[in-house]
Structure formats: C-alpha cells, structure tokens
Amino acid sequence: MTNEEFLQDKLNWLNYFKLRASWGQVGNQNAGAFQYLTRIRTANTNYIFGTEEGTLTPGAYPYNLSNPNLQWETAEEIDLGFDARFFNSKLNVNFDWYRKEQKDWLVQAPILDTAGAEAPWINGGSVINTGVELALSYNNRVNDDFSYNVSFNGAYNKNEVGSIPTGDGIIHGPINQLWDNSLEFFRAEEGHPLGYFWGYETAGVFQTQEQVNNYVSDSGTMIMPTAVPGDLIFVDRNGDGIITEADKTEIGDPNPDFTYGFSLGANYKAWDFSLQANGVAGNQIVQSYRNQSGAYQNWTTQILDRWHGPGSSNTLPRVTLDNRNYNKFSDIYVKDGDFLRLSTVTLGFDIAKASKRKNFFADQLRLYFSVLNLYTFTNYDGMDPEVGFGISEGSYNFSSGVDLGYYPRPRTYMMGLNVKF
Amino acid sequence: MKTINKYILVLGLIALVGCSNDYLNTEPVTELTENNFYQTPEDAWTALVGCYDGLQVATGSNAEGFYTISEVMSDDCFGGTGNSDGFGYQAMDEFDFNRAPGSANLLAGAWKTYYAAMNRCNVLISKMDQINWSGNEDLRNQYESEVKFIRAYLYFDMVRIWGNIPLLTVSTAENLPQADPSEVYTLIAEDLLFAANNLPNQTYNSVPNGRVTRWAAKSLLARVYLYYTGYYGQSDLAGLVTQGEALAHLEDVIAFSGHGLVSNFSNLWPAASLTEYAGEDNQEVVFSIKYTHTSDYDGNTDGNHWMVMFGMREFSSFPYGNGWGVTVNSKLYDLYNENDTRRTSTIIAVEEDDIPFDNQAGQREYTGYYNKKYTPMVDEEGSSLAVLVGGTNFMIGQFQDYFAIRYSDVLLMAAELGSGSAQAYFNQVRQRAYGDNFTPLTVNQTNLMNERHLEFALEGIRYWDLLRQGVSVAAAEIAESTTLLNGGVETPKNITSGNIQTTQGLSQIPNTQITLSAGVLQQNAGWQ
Numbered sequence: 001m002t003n004e005e006f007l008q009d010k011l012n013w014l015n016y017f018k019l020r021a022s023w024g025q026v027g028n029q030n031a032g033a034f035q036y037l038t039r040i041r042t043a044n045t046n047y048i049f050g051t052e053e054g055t056l057t058p059g060a061y062p063y064n065l066s067n068p069n070l071q072w073e074t075a076e077e078i079d080l081g082f083d084a085r086f087f088n089s090k091l092n093v094n095f096d097w098y099r100k101e102q103k104d105w106l107v108q109a110p111i112l113d114t115a116g117a118e119a120p121w122i123n124g125g126s127v128i129n130t131g132v133e134l135a136l137s138y139n140n141r142v143n144d145d146f147s148y149n150v151s152f153n154g155a156y157n158k159n160e161v162g163s164i165p166t167g168d169g170i171i172h173g174p175i176n177q178l179w180d181n182s183l184e185f186f187r188a189e190e191g192h193p194l195g196y197f198w199g200y201e202t203a204g205v206f207q208t209q210e211q212v213n214n215y216v217s218d219s220g221t222m223i224m225p226t227a228v229p230g231d232l233i234f235v236d237r238n239g240d241g242i243i244t245e246a247d248k249t250e251i252g253d254p255n256p257d258f259t260y261g262f263s264l265g266a267n268y269k270a271w272d273f274s275l276q277a278n279g280v281a282g283n284q285i286v287q288s289y290r291n292q293s294g295a296y297q298n299w300t301t302q303i304l305d306r307w308h309g310p311g312s313s314n315t316l317p318r319v320t321l322d323n324r325n326y327n328k329f330s331d332i333y334v335k336d337g338d339f340l341r342l343s344t345v346t347l348g349f350d351i352a353k354a355s356k357r358k359n360f361f362a363d364q365l366r367l368y369f370s371v372l373n374l375y376t377f378t379n380y381d382g383m384d385p386e387v388g389f390g391i392s393e394g395s396y397n398f399s400s401g402v403d404l405g406y407y408p409r410p411r412t413y414m415m416g417l418n419v420k421f
Numbered sequence: 422m423k424t425i426n427k428y429i430l431v432l433g434l435i436a437l438v439g440c441s442n443d444y445l446n447t448e449p450v451t452e453l454t455e456n457n458f459y460q461t462p463e464d465a466w467t468a469l470v471g472c473y474d475g476l477q478v479a480t481g482s483n484a485e486g487f488y489t490i491s492e493v494m495s496d497d498c499f500g501g502t503g504n505s506d507g508f509g510y511q512a513m514d515e516f517d518f519n520r521a522p523g524s525a526n527l528l529a530g531a532w533k534t535y536y537a538a539m540n541r542c543n544v545l546i547s548k549m550d551q552i553n554w555s556g557n558e559d560l561r562n563q564y565e566s567e568v569k570f571i572r573a574y575l576y577f578d579m580v581r582i583w584g585n586i587p588l589l590t591v592s593t594a595e596n597l598p599q600a601d602p603s604e605v606y607t608l609i610a611e612d613l614l615f616a617a618n619n620l621p622n623q624t625y626n627s628v629p630n631g632r633v634t635r636w637a638a639k640s641l642l643a644r645v646y647l648y649y650t651g652y653y654g655q656s657d658l659a660g661l662v663t664q665g666e667a668l669a670h671l672e673d674v675i676a677f678s679g680h681g682l683v684s685n686f687s688n689l690w691p692a693a694s695l696t697e698y699a700g701e702d703n704q705e706v707v708f709s710i711k712y713t714h715t716s717d718y719d720g721n722t723d724g725n726h727w728m729v730m731f732g733m734r735e736f737s738s739f740p741y742g743n744g745w746g747v748t749v750n751s752k753l754y755d756l757y758n759e760n761d762t763r764r765t766s767t768i769i770a771v772e773e774d775d776i777p778f779d780n781q782a783g784q785r786e787y788t789g790y791y792n793k794k795y796t797p798m799v800d801e802e803g804s805s806l807a808v809l810v811g812g813t814n815f816m817i818g819q820f821q822d823y824f825a826i827r828y829s830d831v832l833l834m835a836a837e838l839g840s841g842s843a844q845a846y847f848n849q850v851r852q853r854a855y856g857d858n859f860t861p862l863t864v865n866q867t868n869l870m871n872e873r874h875l876e877f878a879l880e881g882i883r884y885w886d887l888l889r890q891g892v893s894v895a896a897a898e899i900a901e902s903t904t905l906l907n908g909g910v911e912t913p914k915n916i917t918s919g920n921i922q923t924t925q926g927l928s929q930i931p932n933t934q935i936t937l938s939a940g941v942l943q944q945n946a947g948w949q
Contacts, residue, residue, distance in 0.1 A: 059470030116540025
C-alpha cells in the first residue's frame with residue numbers, strides 16, 4: 001500500500017505496508033492403495049493337518065473392512081495479514097490471522113472387535129485451527145561500533161475438532177500405551193481439542209476413614225465403599241453414586257494456546273552476542289514413567305512424598321502392590337507444560353577486527369563460545385517439558401504431549417574458531 | 422501451426438476423452454480381494470484353512486484364553502504365576518475385579534481373536550453361493566459343514582466364557598447389543614446339526630488328523646446339549662435337539678467312527694509317557710485344535726501360547742520344562758485313589774516325584790503341584806523341546822495339540838444321557854484307568870460327575886462340568902479358604918462363593934470394547 005498514491009511518501013514513520021490475503025487447498029491421499037476394497041490376506045495364515053510338526057497348509061482370510069466412499073483429505077487455509085516497516089525500516093511487523101481446516105481427515109479409527117477385521121480407513125471429520133501470529137523485529141545501528149537487534153514472534157492458536165462421522169462421534173486413542181493393560185487416555189471428539197486427555201477428575205486424597213464414609217451420593221450411599229484412607233478421591237461427575245467410565249472427562253489439552261520465541265543480538269567492536277529463546281504456554285503434558293501393571297517397577301523419588309498418614313499428602317495417593325490408585329488414568333498424571341527455554345547463547349570475539357592491522361593475515365579470526373539448551377524456565381517437574389511426542393501408530397498421528405521419560409535433550413557447550421581469508 | 426503443436430493438440434484431445442470411469446476405478450491385479458477371491462472350490466479350500474487358522478489363533482495365541490481361564494476359574498488350579506507379577510490371574514481365580522483393578526481388559530486378546538476367526542467363518546459361509554461348485558457339490562457340503570463346525574465351536578467357547586455376547590452371522594462393523602444366550606445356542610445347534618448330517622459317514626482316519634469329522638460334530642453337539650440344558654436349566658437344546666437325539670448322535674460315534682480308547686491313560690500325554698506317547702492322531706482324539714512350533718514375532722501364530730503358563734515357575738527338571746507357574750490345587754492330587762493311573766499322568770507332584778524345585782521365592786500361590794497333561798518339556802540336558810524341534814522359544818514355540826474332545830468323553834456323555842449301555846461305557850473308562858486294580862462301581866449321576874473330574878482334570882472341561890450342575894453347586898465346589906506360599910511366605914487365599922454367585926461364573930467383557938460401543942455392550946455382573 002505504500003506504493004499507492006494516497007500513502008506514497010505521506011507518512012515519514014511508515015516506510016512499508018503490505019496487506020496480504022490468501023486462500024488455498026491442499027490434498028492428501030496418504031492412506032495406501034486399494035483401501036476401498038476388502039483385501040484377502042494369505043501371509044502368516046496356515047494350519048497344520050496331520051502329525052508332521054512344522055508342515056503347514058496355507059490359508060487366506062479377508063483382512064480389512066472396505067470403505068468404498070474413501071476420498072482425499074483436504075487442508076484448507078485462509079490467511080489475512082500485513083507486513084509493515086516503521087521508523088526508517090528499523091521496526092518490522094508481520095501479522096497474520098489464519099483459519100486452517102483439515103477436512104475429511106484420513107484416519108484408521110479403531111472399530112469394535114466384533115467386526116473381526118482391520119478397521120477401514122475413513123474420512124474422519126475435521127480439525128480446525130484458528131489463531132493469530134505476530135512477528136516483531138527491531139534493528140538499530142547506534143554507531144559504527146555498536147548495533148543490536150531484538151525480535152519476537154508469538155502465535156496464539158485454538159485447536160478444535162469438528163464433526164467426527166463415527167458412530168459415537170469419537171476417534172478413540174489406542175490402549176496399552178502408558179503401561180500394560182492401560183486403557184484409552186486420549187481421543188478426538190467434536191468440540192474438544194485434538195487428542196485431549198480423557199480420564200478421571202480427582203479431588204485430592206482421602207485422609208481419614210471418616211472422610212471415606214462421608215463421601216456419599218445424593219441418595220446417601222457411599223460413592224467409593226472400598227476406598228481406605230490414602231486412596232484418591234475420584235469425582236462422581238454424573239452423580240450416579242458410583243465411579244465408572246462415565247465419570248471420565250477432559251482433564252488436559254496437549255495443544256499449546258500460545259507459542260513464542262525471541263532473539264537478541266548485539267555487536268560491539270570486536271564482540272558479538274546472540275541469544276535465542278522459545279517457549280509455549282497453556283498446554284498440558286501426561287507424565288508416565290512407570291509401568292503400573294506390576295508391583296516391583298521403580299518409582300521416581302517423588303513417591304517419597306506420597307500419602308503415608310493423615311495430612312501427609314493431598315496429591316499423591318498411597319502405594320499398594322496392585323497400584324489401584326495409579327492404574328486408573330486420572331488428572332494426577334496431567335501436568336502443566338508451560339516453559340521458556342534459552343535455546344542458544346553465543347558470545348564471539350573477532351581477533352582480526354580487534355587487531356586493526358591492515359595486513360592481518362585473515363579477514364576474520366573469530367573465537368566463539370556457545371551453549372545450546374542453556375536453561376529452561378518451567379514449573380514442569382519432569383525431565384523435559386518439550387516432549388514433542390505423542391503415541392504414533394501410523395494411522396494415529398493426532399496424539400501429542402505424552403512424556404514417557406525418554407532421555408531429555410542435553411546441554412551442549414561449544415567453542416569454535418572461524419577463520420576467513 | 423507447427424507440427425509439434427498439432428501433436429500436442431491431438432494428444433490433449435485423447436487425454437480428455439480417453440479416460441472412462443472404468444479405467445480410473447482400477448482393481449488390483451496382483452492382490453487378492455473379496456471380489457476376485459471366493460470363485461473356485463480351491464479358493465473355498467484356502468478360505469476354509471483360513472478359518473482353521475482363525476480357530477488356532479483364537480484358542481492358541483492368548484495366554485489368557487479359553488483353556489487358561491477354564492482351569493484357573495475351576496477348583497483344580499490357582500492363579501499362581503510369578504510372585505512379582507500383577508494380580509490379573511488372582512482376579513480371574515477369585516472372580517474379583519477389585520483384586521487387580523488395573524486388569525480392565527483381562528480377556529481382550531481372546532475377545533478380539535475369537536471375533537476375528539468368526540468373521541472369517543461368516544464371510545466364507547456367505548460366499549458359498551458365489552463359488553462355482555458345478556460337479557463338486559459334495560465338496561461344498563463338506564466345506565460348509567467344517568466351517569459351520571468351527572463357527573459353532575467358537576461361539577460355544579465365547580458364550581460359556583462371557584454368557585452375553587453380540588451374535589454375528591454376517592460380516593459387519595455394526596455396534597450390536599448382546600444377544601440372548603438362547604439365540605447363540607440356536608445358531609450353535611443349527612450349525613452342528615448341519616455338520617453332523619452333511620459330513621461324510623466314514624471312519625475318523627479317512628481324513629488327515631485335525632479335520633472336522635461327522636463324529637466331532639455329533640460329539641460337540643452332545644457337549645453343547647449337556648451344558649445348555651444344565652447351566653440354563655432347559656429341557657432341550659433350543660428346541661432343536663432332545664436328550665434322546667443327543668444320545669443317538671453319541672451312539673453313532675461309538676458304533677461307526679472307528680474311535681476307541683488308548684490302552685494306557687498315560688500314553689495320551691507327552692510328559693507322562695515320553696517315548697510311549699500315543700501321538701496326536703491317536704484313536705481317542707475325536708477333535709483337537711492343532712498347534713505347531715512355527716510361531717514367530719513376524720506375524721506367524723501357529724503355536725500353543727498358553728501352555729507356558731502351566732510349567733513350573735522358572736524351573737525345569739527333565740522332562741518338565743519351565744513356565745510361568747499356574748499351580749494345581751493339592752485337593753486334586755488327593756482326590757485320586759492311589760490305584761488310579763490317572764494321578765501320575767495328570768499332575769506333576771514336586772515332593773512325591775522328588776523334583777528338586779527350589780524357586781519358591783519366584784512362585785506365587787505355590788502348592789507343590791503342577792499340570793502334567795499340558796506342560797512345556799525339556800530334554801535331559803534341560804533344553805526346551807520346543808526350541809529343539811525349531812521353535813522360536815519355549816514361550817511361543819510349544820506345539821502340543823489341545824485334545825478338545827476325547828473318546829472317553831463320548832462314552833461318559835452317552836452314559837450320562839441314559840444309554841442302555843451306560844454301565845458298560847462307564848466300566849470301559851474306569852478299567853483303562855485302574856488296569857488290574859479295577860473294581861466295579863455303579864453308574865449314577867454322582868459317580869459319573871466324579872469320574873469326569875478324575876478323567877478330564879486339567880483339560881479345560883472341569884469348570885464347565887461344575888457350572889452345568891448349577892451355579893450354586895459350582896460356587897460351593899470352587900470356594901476356597903486356605904493358606905498358600907507366596908514367594909515362600911504363607912499367605913491366606915480366599916475364593917468366596919459369593920463372588921461366583923454374583924458373576925454367575927461368567928468373565929469380564931473387555932472394558933475397552935464397552936467404551937468403544939458407547940455403552941451398547943453391558944459389562945457382566947461383578948466385573949464393573
């Protein structure tokens with residue numbers, strides 16, 4: 001717009017302004033060939049007749065359910081934004097508003113085992129992301145000796161699942177993920193964020209038997225009659241007086257509301273300095289480091305602060321051989337995942353520049369020291385809040401924010417020398 | 422116009438008109454699909470083998486499957502397993518979900534693989550009319566009979582385990598509610614009657630061992646009759662089979678099948694007979710599910726994966742191999758008369774047999790007794806026999822067949838159903854067991870049920886024999902209050918009859934399936 005007559009050279013603080021608007025569609029057919037047919041499988045299908053061990057007769061069976069209506073998945077995006085430069089182009093601003101909709105999402109959603117065959121690929125509904133992105137940068141050259149730049153970018157995103165065309169409007173996450181025999185703990189459901197965590201809401205830990213006895217439904221029956229002091233208090237959300245699957249609810253959202261980053265850079269004479277940082281806010285992480293199917297697996301030291309008598313803990317329940325408080329997926333596994341990480345810091349010194357000798361043997365002789373992953377500001381008590389991990393089974397790529405205790409990223413110190421002739 | 426442009430124009434026109442819809446909707450030529458398979462009798466045979474394979478996987482691939490729960494839930498075995506394992510086997514053994522609150526999917530593998538096998542059968546049955554049988558009509562009857570037998574066998578296992586199951590006769594992904602058990606039994610009876618009437622009237626050894634015979638169908642029909650009329654208190658099998666008809670089928674088996682008893686009871690069991698083993702195709706086997714050692718971790722599932730559960734806990738002593746230690750109740754050992762050859766054929770007795778078992782520390786619910794009929798085996802050097810014949814390991818490489826129906830069961834069922842030769846059949850079974858020490862016993866219901874316990878202990882039959890006498894009879898027999906050694910430490914063990922009454926002897930439906938069904942499936946009582 002700064003090239004238009006009505007703006008050209010009119011405002012001395014505005015050097016450049018451009019409005020952008022775009023719309024696009026991209027297709028994806030990443031579902032394998034011939035998924036619309038029922039395929040016959042012969043591999044690994046044998047029976048033994050007679051008495052000669054190891055002598056197999058080959059067989060065949062229908063492997064998958066077909067979906068004759070299978071079609072492309074479409075990603076549609078609308079983007080409105082502007083780019084601008086102010087104050088002699090020292091300040092750069094980019095702003096975008098977007099709405100991305102993934103339609104006819106290709107997914108192999110789990111089906112009932114009674115179907116007796118592999119689930120068909122379906123066009124599983126839609127996922128909508130809306131948000132704004134803002135990038136600011138400021139470059140200033142104070143004099144020949146000193147210059148600096150500051151930049152910031154941030155994005156606010158809202159993630160929501162649209163209609164899901166399965167029987168119950170849900171794409172269920174897989175089982176046996178957090179520990180042996182663990183149940184589904186994330187899912188995609190209309191009106192909820194993608195891959196939200198689904199489990200029991202808790203209201204602390206029973207401190208006394210009296211408290212167990214007083215935890216009653218509207219009709220006066222005990223809601224958790226087999227509980228003893230030290231057990232978790234599960235919330236009876238539907239008020240039917242018992243704790244069942246129907247009381248499970250959304251207890252966390254793995255998708256950050258806000259992701260941001262900033263960088264600082266400065267040059268002073270022969271010295272140079274740079275810093276980069278990034279962070280997220282508003283997401284939750286599922287932290288599960290222990291196989292809760294047996295009695296003898298290791299705990300983290302956190303368990304030392306568990307409930308072990310009235311008043312000792314209202315967050316970590318007692319420990320039992322059968323793990324009864326820990327093998328039901330509840331909000332005690334869900335933690336806030338906000339963090340700010342200083343990802344790179346570099347300090348350099350150029351000997352060539354410092355020497356000021358015209359006939360120095362090199363154009364640049366820069367000695368630098370840098371640290372990767374210097375420090376992370378977070379309240380997350382796990383090893384690394386930047387898990388970037390989900391349960392992925394090929395057809396299940398909608399999970400994120402699951403911390404299974406994989407090795408955290410290391411802090412790296414580097415020293416180096418750049419020489420240019 | 423340049424020549425090249427003309428070419429482009431012509432090619433473009435061809436491209437525009439050249440593609441019909443048929444051309445775009447291709448079908449794979451190198452891959453079999455439902456549309457190009459199920460055409461010839463050869464296709465039908467291959468699909469039938471797929472159904473046998475489905476039966477093999479459903480019954481063999483799950484440690485927690487039909488055989489295991491039949492034994493663990495009966496009065497003959499305790500849950501046992503490792504002293505540091507989860508308590509899932511105790512939950513099954515004690516009919517108590519609260520014993521292992523994390524075991525919300527105890528039988529998920531069985532549920533899935535039974536329905537997977539069912540789908541293979543339902544698809545093949547529904548394609549029977551599509552196959553070109555001209556000149557091979559007999560073959561059609563035979564294959565259809567075999568696949569219907571397999572379907573009936575699967576449903577009979579499932580309806581006994583869970584009681585309330587969705588009933589599918591065609592391939593469907595629909596979210597179906599559980600059927601009334603009488604509907605399931607109607608289908609089972611219809612399928613078995615079809616097989617019993619259409620399979621060739623020839624001796625059992627006219628077909629390779631493992632194939633379904635007329636005699637297998639007739640014998641299974643009698644077993645279904647006894648269970649349904651007993652457990653549900655009905656006077657006939659879903660209005661389709663009367664007591665007299667069930668008996669007539671068994672008398673046919675006795676008269677025409679060619680089956681007979683193996684002369685030594687111990688020769689039926691590899692670990693009890695070693696080189697004297699009568700073999701997997703011996704004349705007593707009316708129907709067996711066959712396993713072999715070719716299971717691997719690349720998708721081949723041909724083995725007997727539950728047998729490892731019954732070996733001594735991480736301890737082997739020739740010829741008994743190591744396993745995960747489901748233990749046998751000492752009461753079973755004490756039940757046998759010392760003249761009964763079945764005692765040593767049925768049970769590994771640590772003390773009595775001088776086995777230097779020293780892993781009490783690793784064993785939960787140690788009793789000193791293990792299963793000898795179905796146990797992993799080792800050679801004199803302690804190497805797993807399963808591995809020696811080529812198996813991947815001792816866990817999935819076990820290859821011993823499951824003898825689902827033995828001829829002695831045919832004899833005892835016929836006696837129970839009121840055969841005129843009841844006493845003779847009863848004597849035949851007992852004479853084999855006692856040999857020279859045989860003393861006659863009058864045939865009556867009490868003696869018959871007791872004899873069945875002795876004859877079929879640890880064969881996946883006892884639990885259902887208890888239930889078919891009524892849940893209260895079963896509850897009284899199974900209830901237990903004793904002390905067992907957990908990791909060498911004396912620990913109380915309680916199985917309450919109340920839990921058996923509450924659950925009616927049925928098992929937990931996998932909770933994941935209930936969640937997926939959005940509540941259409943209902944959990945069985947006592948397992949919520």
